[in-house]
Amino acid sequence: xxxxxxxQMKPWCWYxxxxxxxxxxxxxxxxxxxxxxxxxxxxxxxxxxxxxxxMQVHKEKVDKVPNALPGRHNIDIxxxxxxxxxxxxxxxxxxxxxxxxxxxxxxxxxxAGPSTYTTPGLLPxxxxxxxxxxxxxxxxxxxxxxxxxxxxxxxxxxxxxxxxxxxxxxxHMPPMGHMVPNGPMPPMPMQMMPSTMSRMxxxxxxxxxxxxxxxxxxxxxxxxxxxxFKPTMSMPGMSSASGMVRPTFPAYSTSSASSVSMAxxxxxxxxxxxxxxxxxxxSSSGMAIKLVHPDEDISLxxxxxxxxxxxxxxxxxxxxxxxxxxxxxxxxxxxQMSMPAGMMSGPPRSMSMPMPMQxxxxxxxxxxxxxxxxxxxxxxxxxxxxxxxAYPYPPxxxxxxxxxxxxxx
Amino acid sequence: xxxxxxxxxxxxxxxxxxxxAVKFSPVxxxxxxxxxxxxxxxxxxxxxxxxxxxxxxxxxxLDCCFYDTVHSYSGxxxxxxxxxxxxxxxxxxxxxxxxxxxxxxxxxxVNVIVTGSWDSTVKLWDPRAPCSAGSFSQPDKxxxxxxxxxxxxxxxxxxxxxVWDLRNMGYVQQxxxxxxxYQTRCIRCFPxxxxxxxxxxxxxxxxxxxxPSPEVQKKKYAFKCHRIKEDGVEKIFPVNAVAFHxxxxxxxTGGSDGFVNIxxxxxxxxxxxxxxxxxxxxxxxxSSDGTxxxxxxxxxxxxxxxxxxxxxxxxxxKVSDAxxxxx
Numbered sequence: 142x143x144x145x146x147x148x149q150m151k152p153w154c155w156y157x158x159x160x161x162x163x164x165x166x167x168x169x170x171x172x173x174x175x176x177x178x179x180x181x182x183x184x185x186x187x188x189x190x191x192x193x194x195x196m197q198v199h200k201e202k203v204d205k206v207p208n209a210l211p212g213r214h215n216i217d218i219x220x221x222x223x224x225x226x227x228x229x230x231x232x233x234x235x236x237x238x239x240x241x242x243x244x245x246x247x248x249x250x251x252x253a254g255p256s257t258y259t260t261p262g263l264l265p266x267x268x269x270x271x272x273x274x275x276x277x278x279x280x281x282x283x284x285x286x287x288x289x290x291x292x293x294x295x296x297x298x299x300x301x302x303x304x305x306x307x308x309x310x311x312x313h314m315p316p317m318g319h320m321v322p323n324g325p326m327p328p329m330p331m332q333m334m335p336s337t338m339s340r341m342x343x344x345x346x347x348x349x350x351x352x353x354x355x356x357x358x359x360x361x362x363x364x365x366x367x368x369x370f371k372p373t374m375s376m377p378g379m380s381s382a383s384g385m386v387r388p389t390f391p392a393y394s395t396s397s398a399s400s401v402s403m404a405x406x407x408x409x410x411x412x413x414x415x416x417x418x419x420x421x422x423x424s425s426s427g428m429a430i431k432l433v434h435p436d437e438d439i440s441l442x443x444x445x446x447x448x449x450x451x452x453x454x455x456x457x458x459x460x461x462x463x464x465x466x467x468x469x470x471x472x473x474x475x476x477q478m479s480m481p482a483g484m485m486s487g488p489p490r491s492m493s494m495p496m497p498m499q500x501x502x503x504x505x506x507x508x509x510x511x512x513x514x515x516x517x518x519x520x521x522x523x524x525x526x527x528x529x530x531a532y533p534y535p536p537x538x539x540x541x542x543x544x545x546x547x548x549x550x
Numbered sequence: 551x552x553x554x555x556x557x558x559x560x561x562x563x564x565x566x567x568x569x570x571a572v573k574f575s576p577v578x579x580x581x582x583x584x585x586x587x588x589x590x591x592x593x594x595x596x597x598x599x600x601x602x603x604x605x606x607x608x609x610x611x612l613d614c615c616f617y618d619t620v621h622s623y624s625g626x627x628x629x630x631x632x633x634x635x636x637x638x639x640x641x642x643x644x645x646x647x648x649x650x651x652x653x654x655x656x657x658x659x660v661n662v663i664v665t666g667s668w669d670s671t672v673k674l675w676d677p678r679a680p681c682s683a684g685s686f687s688q689p690d691k692x693x694x695x696x697x698x699x700x701x702x703x704x705x706x707x708x709x710x711x712x713v714w715d716l717r718n719m720g721y722v723q724q725x726x727x728x729x730x731x732y733q734t735r736c737i738r739c740f741p742x743x744x745x746x747x748x749x750x751x752x753x754x755x756x757x758x759x760x761x762p763s764p765e766v767q768k769k770k771y772a773f774k775c776h777r778i779k780e781d782g783v784e785k786i787f788p789v790n791a792v793a794f795h796x797x798x799x800x801x802x803t804g805g806s807d808g809f810v811n812i813x814x815x816x817x818x819x820x821x822x823x824x825x826x827x828x829x830x831x832x833x834x835x836x837s838s839d840g841t842x843x844x845x846x847x848x849x850x851x852x853x854x855x856x857x858x859x860x861x862x863x864x865x866x867x868k869v870s871d872a873x874x875x876x877x
Contacts, residue, residue, distance in 0.1 A: 179823050180873065182872075182877070198599070200556050200823070201825060211781070393713055419733070421733065422732070422752050428779060428782060429782060429784070430783065430784045430785075431786065432752060433807075434788055434852055439707070440693050441850045442612060443691075444851060445850070445851045450589070451609065454589065549846065
């Protein structure tokens with residue numbers, strides 16, 4: 142292996158394991174990220190400093206260093222830059238770095254040193270196990286035990302990751318939920334495939350970056366933006382129903398106008414997108430994850446309402462029971478209750494009638510109840526004014542002047 | 551973990567079962583309305599920490615709102631919308647939905663009460679009559695809704711989001727799909743009416759804009775929050791509550807992790823995080839003057855029925871500008 146000791150260890154942050162080129166920057170990072178008071182944003186110098194500041198100034202107890210890795214949030218350890226890092230952690234870090242260098246060359250270094258044993262992994266024809274393969278998982282395991290997950294997570298989208306050996310395929314894999322070894326992955330002849338995949342047990346918890354796409358088996362192998370997940374499930378129904386093809390649904394960052402389905406699609410009801418059960422969220426950190434929510438995709442309130450104790454109440458009486466407060470008279474007599482007595486009408490500026498509505502519009506009127514005054518006659522509001530949102534305030538009148546232009550936005 | 555700070559207190563005489571909603575009076579930080587799974591709606595006086603009024607439904611109450619200073623509206627599993635007059639202590643059933651009522655809000659701009667229900671409708675109610683002023687079908691069960699001037703944003707099951715114009719309910723103004731992958735938990739509109747914040751059960755919050763033009767839509771984004779890494783497991787919690795600060799356009803989120811965070815949505819910054827509350831944050835409300843934040847800490851059965859859950863509590867916390875104002 143060619144280059145050894147290429148660089149000496151970079152300064153790194155004990156709290157989050159991040160490396161820096163310069164200890165000064167490391168210190169800046171620690172002050173901003175780990176020693177900043179969440180209340181007044183004062184940057185302190187050390188964990189204990191932060192703790193004391195919060196206690197004295199804000200009377201709040203801070204018991205963890207913010208933004209720290211699990212196990213590294215001890216606020217009582219005094220660390221400043223590289224000073225004060227516990228010896229064993231220092232050693233572990235050095236070791237890890239050393240190990241990582243061996244096993245994890247950067248993309249650009251494909252041909253260099255360590256590839257002596259990793260390169261074979263790139264070459265095999267489908268199905269044949271390369272001779273060099275078996276040792277690799279072992280190397281990986283010993284060298285950098287906790288790392289592989291993270292690597293997957295971050296590097297997934299980078300297509301050809303040569304020398305990562307068994308991990309390489311991730312780049313090309315269509316992101317399907319849990320990789321089915323023999324499943325739909327024909328388009329990857331050059332990777333050592335199924336057999337290798339199946340011997341990577343630890344891969345399973347690694348989540349694909351685009352789970353939704355996984356479900357639909359659409360191979361968008363290396364779309365760079367994770368969030369553009371929506372697509373296909375609801376697409377067919379939607380596009381046929383509304384008679385227009387929409388490229389994708391609004392995702393976190395899609396920018397096209399199509400991301401907002403406008404009122405034009407009347408029949409969006411045709412789409413079905415809710416799954417009966419909630420799919421497992423993917424992990425970005427490589428850690429195991431747990432969604433603290435029941436499996437069914439209904440709201441917590443629905444779930445709770447279905448509990449026997451509440452069901453009984455619901456079935457009990459639909460008729461109003463009119464249980465009146467035990468203390469109305471006395472409480473209301475209280476002098477501080479500065480409420481205008483007998484205030485019947487609404488707040489001042491709303492003199493308006495309920496709201497303009499459109500007869501014949503697609504909505505259901507409630508059957509008139511006894512005692513309910515007839516609805517005020519409603520004028521037809523021209524449908525052709527999609528931007529009728531633009532009425533200036535105050536409303537005042539019942540029917541806002543339709544001709545007024547103006548846009549609040 | 552949770553340490554009580556001197557800038558907050560717990561309400562005396564809290565509901566005896568889960569808190570479903572806390573709502574400050576639209577005019578005074580003195581009064582707070584609290585609805586609960588114990589079938590009650592309670593009015594608290596935060597000045598002297600006392601309960602002033604309590605009335606009940608025949609089943610758990612899922613939401614409530616002030617109409618004016620002396621009237622409340624509430625609805626829940628009994629499917630009935632009820633209004634209560636604080637002065638005369640009289641209650642009136644205004645009308646019914648076919649399924650439990652999940653959301654109750656008042657829209658001052660149009661002077662109408664809006665209810666959303668699991669029967670997949672939104673109904674409007676004229677508070678002066680009071681009577682129903684129309685029923686509008688939604689694509690799925692209504693989980694959350696919020697008002698933004700005369701705009702109504704409805705979040706339903708199946709991750710649908712609909713924007714209605716309360717002045718012309720003839721058609722849906724915008725139909726959207728949530729940009730989050732998971733069930734919609736809460737939607738609240740920016741007080742400046744530019745957009746809304748949508749939270750999901752998967753510890754994520756999206757900031758969305760109303761204006762459908764591409765350049766405005768480009769600004770929308772989503773972020774992760776309310777996650778806790780412990781023992782090698784990252785726990786992802788539902789974000790149950792969102793509440794806006796009326797004047798700064800900053801917002802608080804509350805999750806089932808028991809944390810409350812305050813965010814500056816326009817600058818994409820977290821302004822602060824409070825200490826961890828004993829259990830899930832079920833509801834949040836800023837007072838009209840923005841000096842108080844009501845925090846309902848109440849187990850929400852995320853993990854099913856359990857023994858020994860922390861008791862249901864409502865905290866009133868004084869918040870400073872440093873905590874709520876964009877930097």
